[in-house]
Amino acid sequence: MTDLFIAAGGGGDPIGAALTAIAMGDGADGGPPVIATYAWERPEVDPTPGPLGVRDFTGLVPRPEGPVLTPAARAVAPAGSTLPRLAADLPVRLVLLDPHQGLAGLAEQIRRLAGALAPGPVRIVDVGGDILTHGDEGTLCSPLPDALVLAACTLAGIHATVHVAGAGTDGEIPQEVLLDRFGADSGACGRLTPAAGHTAAVARALSWHPSEASALFAAAVRGVRGTVATVGRAIPLTDASADVLGMRLAAAVEQNPVARGLLELRPTSVDEAADLSARLTGIHEIARERGPAVPSDPATEPFPADAHRAWERIRAMAGPASHVTSRFAVRALGLSWRHVPDVRALLGDEGPVHALRS
Structure with a gap:
């Protein structure tokens, strides 16, 4: 049996969650770590708005812990997903989280997942740290996926801890601000620094995946320090960028106004949850993805000659x-x-x- 890890942000978070799980030693006594994740990715990967659900894939394998993604799975066109390839290239078992049945439905999925695995804690992993948003940060981009996980785990009544891997590497909340949120009386519950050798397990996935936050986290673990240019902004890598910082679930919810609002409203759909998030933060992730099409990493130039x-x-x-x-x-x-x-x-x-x- 194994503990359950939840990659809270979708996108490339399963890579950082896998690195975290391996550093924690999960899977050493038997099967691979189990990581539950959304299929919610950037527009250049998936041009359809919002997260994909079970109905948007073929080839999912039903198991007691939920629908398992394998290399044979495929997103139904025109949707796209990197998860089937991650299922091939990460030493973990990936389970699809489907938030389309609302908060109660997501909570029930997580309750079943946790019940099918070991009785240990559920570990929620967010690469970068926007899971601890206060909703007013000027660089905040995507508060909803993480807040949904916090609220669903709380509603499910499970024993869970929250782990921020690579504070600040997603560019949404500055690292120094996040570190302050792990200060005294914050509900912090430990720190782990993966060893450089742990990154070998995710190197194959990082060789092709467009994730930047997980790449920066892995780079910091490998000892890279300095300022890294990303598509959004320049992000500093420090010693703290290589850490995984823990916090009690209730303390993380207390910091996150979107999670608290979701628990109060109990939305029955992703759209309703996105509307609430927009009222609290000014960011409507579904409406943004439904907006006018913008170029998304088009191949506009020939491949460089040298x-x-x-x-x-x-x-x-x-x-x-x-x-x-x-x-x-x-x-x-x-x-x-x-x-x-x-x-x-x-x-x-x-x-x-x-x-x-x-």
Whole structure:
């Protein structure tokens, strides 16, 4: 049996959650760690608005713990998802969270998941830390997925802890602000620093996935320090970027006004939950995804002829940063995120982020 991990933010969070689970030693005595996750990804991966549900996939495997994603699963067009490939490249069992039945339905899914596994705590993992939003941060982008997990776990009545992996690496709340939220009397409950060797388990996934937050977390664990240019903003990597910080579930809910609002309203759909989040934070994630189509990592340029010219373009876009993410590099070269493996090979750099060269 194994504890249940929940990748709270969707997107690339299963990668950071896998690194966290492996560092905690889960799966060492038997089967692989179990990670529950949304299929909620950026528009260049999934052009349809909002999270995907069970009905949006073929090839899911029903198990007592829930619908399991395997490499044979496929998102039903026009939807897209990186989860089937992550199921092949991460040493974990991925279970799909489907929030389309509202908060009560999500809580029941999590209750069943926890009941089918070991009696230990559920570990909620958020890469970056926006799960501790106060709702008013100027750089906040996506408060709803994490808040839904907090509220659903509370409603489910399970024993859960919250773990922020790589504080600040998602660029939504500055690291120093997050660290203050783990201060005295905050409900903090421990700190873990994965070893550099633990990142080998997620290296294959990071070699192609467009996640930046999980890539920065893994890079920090491997010892990278400096300022990393991402598609959104430059993010500093410090010693704290390599840590996983724990907090009691109730304390995390107390910090998050969206989670508290969800528990009060008990929304019956994702749209209703998004409306509430928008009233509290000004950010409506579903409406944003339903808005006018915008270019999303289009391949607008030919592939670079040589590494020297590629580095010249990347450096010109990166400014004073010391490193760049793979996603930043492909954007700077006018390529699609699907070119990440090709660009990594061209640059001759197999790490989670790339050091800028003169």
